[in-house]
Amino acid sequence: MEALKQELKENIIEQLNLEDMSVEDIANDDLLFGDGLALDSIDALELIVMLDKNYGIKLTDPKEGRAIFETINTMAAYITEHRSK
Amino acid sequence: MKKVYINSISSITPQKTFDNSEFLDEVIIHENQVIFAVEPKYKDYIPPAAARRMAKGIKMGVVASKLSLQEAGLEQVDAVITGTGMGCLRDSEKFLGAIINNNEQYLTPTSFIQSTHNTVGGQIALELQCKGYNFTYVHGSNSFESGLLDAKLQLELDEAQNILVGGVDELGDHTTKLNQIIHHVKEENISSLDVLSSKTKGAVFGEGASFFVLSNKKQASSYAEIISVKMYNTLAQNELSETALHFLKENSLKAEDIDAVVLGNNGDIEFDGYYNLLTSGIFSNTQQVCYKHLIGEFNTASPFGLWIASKILKTQTLPEVIKKNNIKTSSFKYILLYNMYRGENHSFTLLKSC
Numbered sequence: 199m200e201a202l203k204q205e206l207k208e209n210i211i212e213q214l215n216l217e218d219m220s221v222e223d224i225a226n227d228d229l230l231f232g233d234g235l236a237l238d239s240i241d242a243l244e245l246i247v248m249l250d251k252n253y254g255i256k257l258t259d260p261k262e263g264r265a266i267f268e269t270i271n272t273m274a275a276y277i278t279e280h281r282s283k
Numbered sequence: 284m285k286k287v288y289i290n291s292i293s294s295i296t297p298q299k300t301f302d303n304s305e306f307l308d309e310v311i312i313h314e315n316q317v318i319f320a321v322e323p324k325y326k327d328y329i330p331p332a333a334a335r336r337m338a339k340g341i342k343m344g345v346v347a348s349k350l351s352l353q354e355a356g357l358e359q360v361d362a363v364i365t366g367t368g369m370g371c372l373r374d375s376e377k378f379l380g381a382i383i384n385n386n387e388q389y390l391t392p393t394s395f396i397q398s399t400h401n402t403v404g405g406q407i408a409l410e411l412q413c414k415g416y417n418f419t420y421v422h423g424s425n426s427f428e429s430g431l432l433d434a435k436l437q438l439e440l441d442e443a444q445n446i447l448v449g450g451v452d453e454l455g456d457h458t459t460k461l462n463q464i465i466h467h468v469k470e471e472n473i474s475s476l477d478v479l480s481s482k483t484k485g486a487v488f489g490e491g492a493s494f495f496v497l498s499n500k501k502q503a504s505s506y507a508e509i510i511s512v513k514m515y516n517t518l519a520q521n522e523l524s525e526t527a528l529h530f531l532k533e534n535s536l537k538a539e540d541i542d543a544v545v546l547g548n549n550g551d552i553e554f555d556g557y558y559n560l561l562t563s564g565i566f567s568n569t570q571q572v573c574y575k576h577l578i579g580e581f582n583t584a585s586p587f588g589l590w591i592a593s594k595i596l597k598t599q600t601l602p603e604v605i606k607k608n609n610i611k612t613s614s615f616k617y618i619l620l621y622n623m624y625r626g627e628n629h630s631f632t633l634l635k636s637c
Contacts, residue, residue, distance in 0.1 A: 213391070215335040236332070243392045251389040 203274045213248055214241050226270045234269075242267060254282035284439040285499035288637060289506040291354035294590040295320050295343045296491035296578040303354060306594050307602040310577060312475045316468050317459055317488045318579045329410075336393055337406065338373040340453030343492035344403035345410060348447055352411075354504070355496035361443035362416035363407050364434050365451065366426030368582020370400030372455030380457070403451050403492075416443070424547075424624035425514045426450060427493075427586045428632065432512045438499040449494030450583030459488060467625070469550075478550040478576040479607070486549040489579020493586035495593075501637060506593035507618075510534055510633040518629045520557055524565050527621065530631045542615045543570040543595060545588045546607070547622035549580040554626050561621065562607065571607035585622040589632065592618040596636040 207221045210230075214237065228234040231242070245267055249255040255277065257263050266276045294300045297318040298311055311321065320343060325334055328346045337345070344365070352358070375398040381390060396402075401419035408417050416437075420429035427450030434446040462468045469485040478487055497509070511534050518526060531537060544566045548558045562571050574591050575584055595601055595615050616636050623629040 215393075217335055218331055240336075240392055240396070247389050247391045251385070 199274055199278060202277060203270050206270055206273055206277075209248060209252065210245070213244050224270060228269060230267055230269060249277070252283075253277050253280075255280050285441055286501070287435050287438045287509045288498050288501045289495055289509060289589075289593050289634075290445075290498045290502055290504065291351045291496040292493070292506060292590050292593050293347045293350035293354065293495075294491065294493040294587050295323065295347050296493075296587055297321060297489050298577050300587070300590070301346070301350060303350065306598060306600065307577070307604055310475075310604050313487070314474045315472050315487065316463070316470070317454060319454060320490050320492075333410075336397060338371055338397060338453065340371050340373065340451050340490070340492070341397065341403050341406055343453065343490075344449065344451040344494070345406050347449060347451070347492040347494040348407045349410075351447065351449070351494040351496050355445070355498070357445055357496060359411060360413060360415070360445045360447045360496065362418075362434070362437065362446045363404050363411075363413055364416075364430040364446060364448045365401070365404035365407070365419045366428070366430040366583055366586075367400055367403065367419060367421060367450065368423050368426050368452050369455070369458065370421065371398050371402045372453050372458055374398035374402075376455045376457045407447065423628040424582050424585065424622060425516075425628040425630055427583045428512055428514050428622075428630040431509070431589075431632065432514070434497045435509055435512055438497055441499060444500060445496055445498045447494060448497055449492060450586040451492035452490055452581040452583045454488060454490040454581075462488065473550075475576050479548050479573055481550045482552050484551060484553050486551045486575070486580035489575075489581050489584065491578055491581065491584070491587060493583070493590055495586070495589065505637050507596040507634040508637045510635050511631070512633075513631045515629040517627060518623070520560060523557055523560055523629075527561060527619075527631065528565060530633070531619070534633055536617060536633075538565040538569065541566065541569050541617050541619045542612050543572050543592070543601070543618045545572045545574070545592050545618060545620040547575055547585060547588060547624075548573045548607075549575040551625075554623075557623060557626065558621070568610060570601065570610040570612050572601065572605050573607045574605050577604065580624065582624065585620070585630065588620050588622060592620055592634050596634060
């Protein structure tokens with residue numbers, strides 16, 4: 199699980215061009231949207247594509263995404279349970 | 284009709300031109316086939332949250348526009364007009380590459396959103412919250428001049444008072460490779476100082492962004508008056524001199540009245556003949572100025588020519604590094620700019636000191 203969290207942080211920094219951030223700057227329980235990393239709706243679309251491409255998870259219900267993308271912890275837990283690759 | 288003035292200028296190129304207090308005081312001698320822009324510190328001008336989705340061309344365009352507004356002492360304009368030959372190439376290449384590499388699956392939105400030709404104009408308007416006229420011209424090496432003419436017409440008719448006009452193009456790795464394959468890029472590395480006298484095919488490719496505030500109100504800091512802009516998609520070499528003289532005649536001028544001619548020579552032996560016709564013919568006794576040896580060739584390199592002409596008229600000085608010949612000129616009043624790329628999209632721009 200810890201390796202997955204590390205991988206997620208690296209991918210988020212790369213995919214979302216968070217140039218000024220490093221893995222150490224993102225805590226596992228930081229909010230990704232809103233007050234935390236302040237990601238926006240375009241970033242949400244990037245994360246949905248990332249789940250599909252990297253882990254074979256297709257999100258069809260947008261409401262589902264809100265809970266899954268809350269923190270690195272919630273993302274890692276969901277991926278561990280639902281991943282097909 | 285109102286007169287049209289250049290009230291501010293800014294340019295980001297493979298030279299350190301973004302510092303407008305200098306006029307090519309220090310010149311970088313490149314020795315390559317492809318030369319990249321010297322970039323300012325973007326963080327000083329663009330918030331990190333906005334900058335993270337911007338490719339180089341967008342950043343260059345946004346910063347150049349900000350520098351130009353700053354110099355004009357304006358916080359808002361009536362219109363934003365942009366010219367670009369190839370648009371946001373890097374994001375276009377990224378998006379198209381992802382389509383191929385991922386077998387048309389998993390396409391992400393960011394590079395697609397940012398890959399359109401009007402991204403730069405859009406981003407400038409978003410930053411300014413400018414809801415006025417916003418137009419992007421895509422017309423090869425006449426892209427910028429198309430925007431310049433649009434702005435001039437609007438200002439002459441007083442439909443707008445201040446317009447931000449610019450040109451921007453960035454280098455993209457894949458597109459550069461394609462241009463190398465078809466020999467539009469020179470095959471050999473060559474020094475900036477030798478480009479114009481090279482006897483080989485192709486050009487040194489560059490990139491950059493230039494923006495200007497044009498206004499129908501002259502101010503103390505104005506650089507020049509734009510008298511006329513004219514474009515031709517095609518023009519045979521044997522028609523060029525006559526066309527140039529006709530353009531001057533339309534503005535009640537003769538070749539002898541021009542104090543400097545700013546030319547778009549790029550050292551391509553196949554096409555520099557156009558320029559050579561003028562320099563050895565009707566403008567043989569005129570001060571000749573060239574600039575593409577310093578910044579390379581790209582579809583919107585010509586606005587750097589306008590930057591240079593504006594500087595000459597305002598400062599009444601001419602740096603040695605851009606002189607093609609040496610004609611004693613007591614003062615600079617009229618400057619003619621002529622540009623084309625590979626025998627197409629010719630433009631004449633006439634400036635007058637103010």
